[in-house]
Amino acid sequence: MPKQELLAEVIDALCCMPGVGPKSAQRIALHLFQRDRGGAENLAKALQMAVDRLGLCKKCRTLCEHELCDLCASSKRDPQVICVVESPADVWLINQATNYTGVFFVLNGRLSPLDGIGPDEIGLDKLEQQLESSQITELILATNSTVEGEATAHYIAQLALPYKVKVSRIAHGVPVGGELEFIDSTTLAHAFSGRRNIE
Amino acid sequence: MPKQELLAEVIDALCCMPGVGPKSAQRIALHLFQRDRGGAENLAKALQMAVDRLGLCKKCRTLCEHELCDLCASSKRDPQVICVVESPADVWLINQATNYTGVFFVLNGRLSPLDGIGPDEIGLDKLEQQLESSQITELILATNSTVEGEATAHYIAQLALPYKVKVSRIAHGVPVGGELEFIDSTTLAHAFSGRRNIE
Numbered sequence: 001m002p003k004q005e006l007l008a009e010v011i012d013a014l015c016c017m018p019g020v021g022p023k024s025a026q027r028i029a030l031h032l033f034q035r036d037r038g039g040a041e042n043l044a045k046a047l048q049m050a051v052d053r054l055g056l057c058k059k060c061r062t063l064c065e066h067e068l069c070d071l072c073a074s075s076k077r078d079p080q081v082i083c084v085v086e087s088p089a090d091v092w093l094i095n096q097a098t099n100y101t102g103v104f105f106v107l108n109g110r111l112s113p114l115d116g117i118g119p120d121e122i123g124l125d126k127l128e129q130q131l132e133s134s135q136i137t138e139l140i141l142a143t144n145s146t147v148e149g150e151a152t153a154h155y156i157a158q159l160a161l162p163y164k165v166k167v168s169r170i171a172h173g174v175p176v177g178g179e180l181e182f183i184d185s186t187t188l189a190h191a192f193s194g195r196r197n198i199e
Numbered sequence: 200m201p202k203q204e205l206l207a208e209v210i211d212a213l214c215c216m217p218g219v220g221p222k223s224a225q226r227i228a229l230h231l232f233q234r235d236r237g238g239a240e241n242l243a244k245a246l247q248m249a250v251d252r253l254g255l256c257k258k259c260r261t262l263c264e265h266e267l268c269d270l271c272a273s274s275k276r277d278p279q280v281i282c283v284v285e286s287p288a289d290v291w292l293i294n295q296a297t298n299y300t301g302v303f304f305v306l307n308g309r310l311s312p313l314d315g316i317g318p319d320e321i322g323l324d325k326l327e328q329q330l331e332s333s334q335i336t337e338l339i340l341a342t343n344s345t346v347e348g349e350a351t352a353h354y355i356a357q358l359a360l361p362y363k364v365k366v367s368r369i370a371h372g373v374p375v376g377g378e379l380e381f382i383d384s385t386t387l388a389h390a391f392s393g394r395r396n397i398e
C-alpha cells in the first residue's frame with residue numbers, strides 16, 4: 001500500500017523472515033524508522049557483515065566466521081566422536097543440556113529428495129571423507145525425530161556401515177514428530193544419554 | 200548461546216524489532232543464513248538504503264525519500280483540508296477506506312509528557328506554521344482514540360482555536376481504546392464520514 005518506495009522495499013524484504021507477514025512487516029518497518037533508526041542501521045550492518053563473512057566451518061559445517069569453529073579448534077573436544085545434527089542451534093542445545101565432549105557435524109538441513117536436497121546438499125560427502133580419513137569411533141545421530149530426520153539418520157547409518165564405526169541414535173525421549181529446538185533440556189539430556197546403537 | 204560472534208550480533212540486532220525475542224531472533228537468523236542468504240542480503244541493503252535516504256516529507260512529515268511525498272506533491276489533493284494522524288500507516292488506511300481528497304499531517308507519535316514527547320517532538324510547531332501561513336479550511340483530527348490520542352487531539356484543537364479553522368474529530372465508530380491500525384475499513388469509513396466538529 002505505501003507509495004514510498006524505500007519503505008515498501010523494506011517491508012517486502014522483511015517478509016523473508018519466518019513468521020513475518022506483510023502486516024507485521026509494516027509494523028516493524030514503521031517502528032524502526034519512526035522510533036529506532038539506530039536499531040535499523042545496526043541490523044543492516046550486522047546482516048551485511050554476516051552475509052559477507054559468515055561461512056561454514058571447514059570441518060563440521062556449523063555457521064562460523066572462521067576456518068574452524070570454536071569446538072573444532074578446541075583441544076578439549078574428542079575428535080573421534082561425532083554428533084550429527086541438523087542445525088547449529090542443535091549444537092548449542094546439546095552443549096547446554098549434556099556433558100557431551102565430542103565434536104559435531106552439522107547438516108544444515110535434512111534429506112528431502114522432493115525439494116532437491118540430496119546427500120551432497122547436506123554435506124554427507126564431507127562426512128564420508130572424515131569417516132574414511134580419521135579414526136572415528138562413534139557417530140551419534142541426533143537429527144530431529146521427524147519423518148525426514150529419521151530417514152536422514154537411517155541414510156547416514158547405512159553410509160557408515162563399511163567403516164565399522166559405532167553408530168547410535170539419540171533415544172526417543174524426544175516426542176515423535178518433535179523438533180529438538182522445542183524440547184526442554186532434561187528431556188534432551190535423557191534422550192542423549194539413552195541413545196542406542198544402530199546395528 | 201552461540202559462540203560465533205557474527206551470528207550472535209545478528210541475533211542481538213534482530214531483537215530491535217517489535218515482537219521478536221531472543222528465541223525467534225535465533226530462529227530467524229538461522230533460517231536466513233542456512234536457507235535464505237539472498238533474503239538476508241536484500242534485507243540488509245533495503246534497511247541501509249532506507250536508513251540513509253528515508254526522511255520526513257517537508258510538508259506532512261510522513262516517512263518519505265523525497266522532499267515532498269506523493270500526496271503533498273499531487274495536484275489532485277485539496278491542500279486546504281488537513282487530516283492529522285499519528286502514523287504513516289494511518290495515511291494508507293484512510294486513503295484506502297475513504298474517499299478523502301485532502302492532505303495529511305503525520306505526527307509520528309502522540310503527546311506523551313512522561314516520555315518527554317511534547318508538541319515539538321510530534322511536529323506541532325510545523326502544523327502551527329501551516330495554520331498561520333496557509334488558508335486551511337478544515338483540520339480533521341484522526342489520532343487514535345486511546346487516552347494519549349484523545350489528549351493529543353484536544354491539544355491540537357486548542358492550538359487551532361486562534362486560526363478560526365473548522366476542527367473535527369473522527370467519530371467514535373472507532374472502539375474506545377482502540378488503534379486505527381486494527382480496525383476494519385468499513386468501521387473506519389463510518390468513523391471518518393461521521394466526524395463531528397469540535398466547538
Ligand SMILES: [Zn+2]
Nearest residue numbers: 057060069072
Ligand atoms: Zn566446526
Ligand SMILES: [Zn+2]
Nearest residue numbers: 256259268271
Ligand atoms: Zn507529504
